[in-house]
Amino acid sequence: MNLKNILNEIESVDPEVYERLDTRRTTMHRFSFIGKTLALAAIPSALGSMFKKAYGQTASDVTDVLLFAYLLENLEAEFYKKIVSSFTAIGVPAGAPQAALTVIRDHEVAHVAFLKTVLNSMGTTPPTYSASSFDFSGAKGAGNGPFAAAFSNYGVMLAVAQTFEDTGVRAYKGQAPRLINNKTVLTAALQIHSVEARHASHIRQMRRNLTPGNLVPSGVTLQPWITLAQSGIDTGNASANAAIQMSYAGEDNTTQAGVNIVNIGGQTVAANEASEAFDEPLTKAQITAIVNPFIV
Amino acid sequence: MEMTKPTAKEDTTLLDELAQKEFNRRKFLRFSGLIGVSAVALSGAGLSGCYRDNTLTGGGDDNSVNLGSGDIGVLNYAYALEQLEAAFYTQVIATPFSGISALESEYLKDIRDHEIAHREFFKAALGSNAIAGLQVDFSSINFSSRDSVLGTAKAFEDLGVAAYNGAGRLLMSTDYLTIAGKIVSVEARHAALLRDLISNGNFADLNSLSSMGASNANGLDAAMNPPDVLAIASAYVKTKIDASNLPK
Numbered sequence: 001m002n003l004k005n006i007l008n009e010i011e012s013v014d015p016e017v018y019e020r021l022d023t024r025r026t027t028m029h030r031f032s033f034i035g036k037t038l039a040l041a042a043i044p045s046a047l048g049s050m051f052k053k054a055y056g057q058t059a060s061d062v063t064d065v066l067l068f069a070y071l072l073e074n075l076e077a078e079f080y081k082k083i084v085s086s087f088t089a090i091g092v093p094a095g096a097p098q099a100a101l102t103v104i105r106d107h108e109v110a111h112v113a114f115l116k117t118v119l120n121s122m123g124t125t126p127p128t129y130s131a132s133s134f135d136f137s138g139a140k141g142a143g144n145g146p147f148a149a150a151f152s153n154y155g156v157m158l159a160v161a162q163t164f165e166d167t168g169v170r171a172y173k174g175q176a177p178r179l180i181n182n183k184t185v186l187t188a189a190l191q192i193h194s195v196e197a198r199h200a201s202h203i204r205q206m207r208r209n210l211t212p213g214n215l216v217p218s219g220v221t222l223q224p225w226i227t228l229a230q231s232g233i234d235t236g237n238a239s240a241n242a243a244i245q246m247s248y249a250g251e252d253n254t255t256q257a258g259v260n261i262v263n264i265g266g267q268t269v270a271a272n273e274a275s276e277a278f279d280e281p282l283t284k285a286q287i288t289a290i291v292n293p294f295i296v
Numbered sequence: 297m298e299m300t301k302p303t304a305k306e307d308t309t310l311l312d313e314l315a316q317k318e319f320n321r322r323k324f325l326r327f328s329g330l331i332g333v334s335a336v337a338l339s340g341a342g343l344s345g346c347y348r349d350n351t352l353t354g355g356g357d358d359n360s361v362n363l364g365s366g367d368i369g370v371l372n373y374a375y376a377l378e379q380l381e382a383a384f385y386t387q388v389i390a391t392p393f394s395g396i397s398a399l400e401s402e403y404l405k406d407i408r409d410h411e412i413a414h415r416e417f418f419k420a421a422l423g424s425n426a427i428a429g430l431q432v433d434f435s436s437i438n439f440s441s442r443d444s445v446l447g448t449a450k451a452f453e454d455l456g457v458a459a460y461n462g463a464g465r466l467l468m469s470t471d472y473l474t475i476a477g478k479i480v481s482v483e484a485r486h487a488a489l490l491r492d493l494i495s496n497g498n499f500a501d502l503n504s505l506s507s508m509g510a511s512n513a514n515g516l517d518a519a520m521n522p523p524d525v526l527a528i529a530s531a532y533v534k535t536k537i538d539a540s541n542l543p544k
Binding site: 100183194224273 | 515
């Protein structure tokens with residue numbers, strides 16, 4: 001039996017067969033040993049299950065990820081749209097702070113439009129979201145949640161913004177593996193992912209420059225990167241702090257792919273920097289739990 | 297670069313074209329890779345799930361390295377870039393530019409440690425597949441000048457972001473895709489900071505990155521293929537880097 005011929009045959013029907021097959025390690029692994037370890041009679045069923053796996057997950061995974069990203073980008077876009085229209089009420093200083101928030105607003109709005117275009121091109125019409133789809137107080141529509149001052153208090157607004165940006169980074173990171181069979185969408189998602197990280201970096205710098213008492217815990221100096229699992233946010237409300245902490249859980253990881261990063265290779269790398277050097281993903285379920293209070 | 301400045305109107309067509317182009321490029325190469333994998337044993341040590349192949353990495357010549365192929369090649373590519381960054385920031389901290397502020401010193405030390413962590417991680421993860429240490433050439437950088445140092449740092453960080461964003465699609469292992477994702481967002485945090493140190497508010501000036509594949513209209517960051525990245529990076533590296541076996 002000639003596997004090359006089989007693949008050539010399949011290619012004549014589906015020119016993307018290699019794209020579908022070559023990316024999943026487990027599939028590859030099975031494939032590479034089919035000829036060696038399986039009895040000849042077992043090959044058809046092995047191939048069948050392999051292709052079922054290859055063809056069965058790809059499209060739905062990609063669409064699911066894009067719809068999830070679309071929800072999160074709408075959340076962010078509506079948040080920043082409201083901010084930009086409420087600069088005075090929030091007390092955002094004119095100049096660099098207002099300009100930065102406007103830049104971020106523009107990017108989030110662009111992400112929404114881009115994702116919608118991609119989804120449409122794949123034959124999917126995403127749900128329609130608007131300002132009324134979200135409750136940025138964090139009360140699922142009641143408007144009286146712990147972040148109710150987000151549009152009237154500069155410190156509260158920036159704390160929510162930082163949490164959203166750091167969470168967005170973790171969300172894309174967690175979903176990227178599900179896109180590995182669609183290289184075009186994967187690359188675009190990575191390109192959005194790093195823009196969110198740039199936003200997070202800047203919002204954190206803005207929070208560093210706040211005067212004391214703006215939800216920055218005393219003694220804490222914010223940095224553009226995440227140290228251990230520290231949010232750098234103290235709302236003064238235990239349940240609100242716990243909600244925010246969900247976005248930083250696990251960021252204190254200092255072991256990557258089984259390699260301990262602290263003082264790695266005889267270099268002086270402290271635990272703080274070892275944790276900062278790698279951002280951590282969150283699962284879809286974890287992200288959903290974080291953003292649910294903000295969705296009506 | 298493929299994702300450069302598509303207009304909203306053209307997006308559907310553009311994505312289709314990109315997908316088709318990508319398929320044409322990858323079809324043959326991936327097929328070859330498929331056969332290659334079936335012909336050799338999978339490595340069970342060190343890089344679990346990564347494909348060992350017949351391409352030698354490291355090389356016997358002190359002045360050249362071959363990154364290798366498959367996921368190993370992509371990880372060696374990242375290792376090369378992290379070596380460059382770590383060496384640069386090590387020098388920056390060893391010979392601070394005149395007038396460096398406490399804030400700049402704090403940030404640059406942190407970044408140095410992050411890049412060293414990245415470099416050492418790849419070295420450890422690649423094990424015997426790792427390329428040798430690169431010889432860098434920083435003769436074009438004036439380490440006593442703030443403008444030169446921060447400008448170079450910004451360029452390295454933006455290039456790093458573009459490199460990881462462009463390399464994600466070359467990886468076969470979801471584990472390594474996740475690792476790359478963990479690193480690229482930290483590089484993006486660095487890039488944003490350095491841009492802000494040079495000119496506050498430039499943290500995500502995507503228009504300035506359009507030649508590296510960014511699209512401001514779509515809110516997309518830079519993404520570049522390895523040959524394009526290495527063409528830029530090679531100005532700072534004496535060692536010749538052979539990327540010819542990397543996935544395309």
